[in-house]
Amino acid sequence: MLLALIQLTRKNGFENRRVNFSLYEVVKLLGWDDGSKSYTRVIVSLLRWKAVLLTYHESWRDNSERRWLSRTFNMLDEVSIYTSPGRRSKADSNGQSQLPFSSFAWSEVVFKSFQDGYLKNLNFPVYKALGSRIAKRMYRFLDKCFGRLKGPSVSFDLRDFACGHIGLIGDYEPWKLKQVLAPAIRELEETGIIAPLSSDQRYEKTGRGKWSIVFQPPRPSRVVMGKTIPVTDSVTSLVAALEQHGVTGKTAAVLAAEFPTEQIELQLDVLEWWQSTNRKPVIKDPAAWLTKAVRDSYSPPKEYEPKVERLRKEQVAEEQRQKVEAAKRRRDEAERMAAAERATADGAKRAHVERFLASLSPAAREAFERQAIAEAPPLYRENIRRGNGPLAETSRQLVIEEAVLRASPMTS
Structure with a gap:
């Protein structure tokens, strides 16, 4: 009943909260038969709505104030119904109600809510x-x-x-x-x-x-070449893929409606394979080529590899690349650890040598170093004899270090 009253108010453009109507008009609007029971149902329903008191606790939205509040009100402020025998209103040839009119008046709160936009449009014929x-x-x-x-x-x-x-x-x-x-x-x-x-x-x-x-809401549809085609996810993705290669939206929709999905997907993949491998001749107008390829059902070239096979090869290559990188990381880590161990060992050896030399008196140390040089291999002795350069200094350190380790071996 409320939907019918809203429809009557909508006809008046929501200009006035008081609306004139005839019982006959309401019965026809609701699609009920033109019998006494239908008129009684309308009258009882209107009187009941007039008596209903609505209460909202902090849940009524005042759009003008932009806040929620508590409110109590009636849906209808007034209902006037003509029921005198012989005065039942009927529609004339133009569909307009004849006098006398019944009327109802929305409460000020409800009507203001309508005007503030709190009214959901509903497809009344569908309802x-x-x-x-x-x-x-x-x-x-x-x-x-x-x-x-x-x-x-x-x-x-x-x-x-x-x-x-x-x-x-x-x-x-x-x-x-x-x-x-x-x-x-x-x-x-x-x-x-x-x-x-x-x-x-x-x-x-x-x-x-x-x-x-x-x-779920119904899926949208589009009319293509006189056919209503549901816009499913697959159709949407096909149209988008075709448009991405320059095919117009209208042509893409026609192709999606007229040809099997597999046929379109095949030609899309052939085009992408052709372009990605830089094959000759160059396809200068992908949109035109793609449209004709779908319509004429081009056969793929002998060298063509389906996307699944290309992806498989890419995956194998990627796995091989990851294995090579993993092996290199393991080698690098092993070399780093070995270098760290060598550095640790060298540091320990140098510390051992320094402790041994520090334990000697200056005279004993000088004698020890002189004897170490005298017993060194000829090449080291020759390097030391030639001068005070880096080679001589390094040779001297190695000779003395080896002598210390012979005289005082390191313990593990």
């Missing part, structure tokens, strides 16, 4: 076409959820969705909730309001006796 009340409730709720959707789907606790949002009453087991919701879900799928999902995709067990229910 009316739904056969089940559960489907209609689901449509209204999911339409709002899809409007602020940030991911590919929305998910709810099954019991919270069915009883808290859709209004099912009863302590149903999960299997019974699924059974009750199934006809409405099927109707929404067939109407194109939600995307079809398998049972495993629709329901997910979250715990013992707990299930979640998942909904």
Whole structure:
């Protein structure tokens, strides 16, 4: 009923919170039969809404003040209904209601909310076409959820969705909730309001006796060459790949609609292989070549390697490169450790030599060094005799060091 009242107000452009109407107009708007029961339903529903008091605790949004507040109000301030015998309004040939008019007035709070933009657009003809009340409730709720959707789907606790949002009453087991919701879900799928999902995709067990229910908005579609083509992920990726090579969006959509996915993917891969290997002749107009290759179903060159094979070879080459690098790292580490060990050993040897020489008196040290030089190999003696350069100094140090180690061997 509220949706019908909103539609009546929308016809007036939301210019006035008071709206004139006829019972006949409301009955036809709702798609009910023109019988006394329908008129009674309209009257009872309007009177009930007039009596309803709504209370929001810190959850009513005042857009003009940009803040949340608590508020209590009626949905309707006034309802006036003409029910006198013989005065029932009917539509004339132009579809306009005749006098006398009934009327209703939105409360100031509700009407201001409408004007502030807190009113979700709903496809009312689609809503009316739904056969089940559960489907209609689901449509209204999911339409709002899809409007602020940030991911590919929305998910709810099954019991919270069915009883808290859709209004099912009863302590149903999960299997019974699924059974009750199934006809409405099927109707929404067939109407194109939600995307079809398998049972495993629709329901997910979250715990013992707990299930979640998942909904996805319908996939978009486009009309190409008189055909309605669902815009699936594969179609979208194909069109994007074709456009990346310069094919226009319209031509890409036609190709995706007319030719098998495998055929398009093959020609895309051949083109990329051709360009990556710098083959001759150079394809100067990739978009034109690609369009013709798809349409004429070009056969790949004999040298062509499918992407899977190219990726396999690249993987093998990468694994070999990593093995070579790993071996080099191991060699470098071994050499570093060996150098560190040598440095440690050399340092220990030098310290041993210095301690031994320091333990000698100056005279004894001089005699020890003279004897070491005298017993050194001829080449070292000749280097020392020739002068005071780096070669002579190094030879002298080596001779004395060897002599110290013979006289006082290092212990491990």
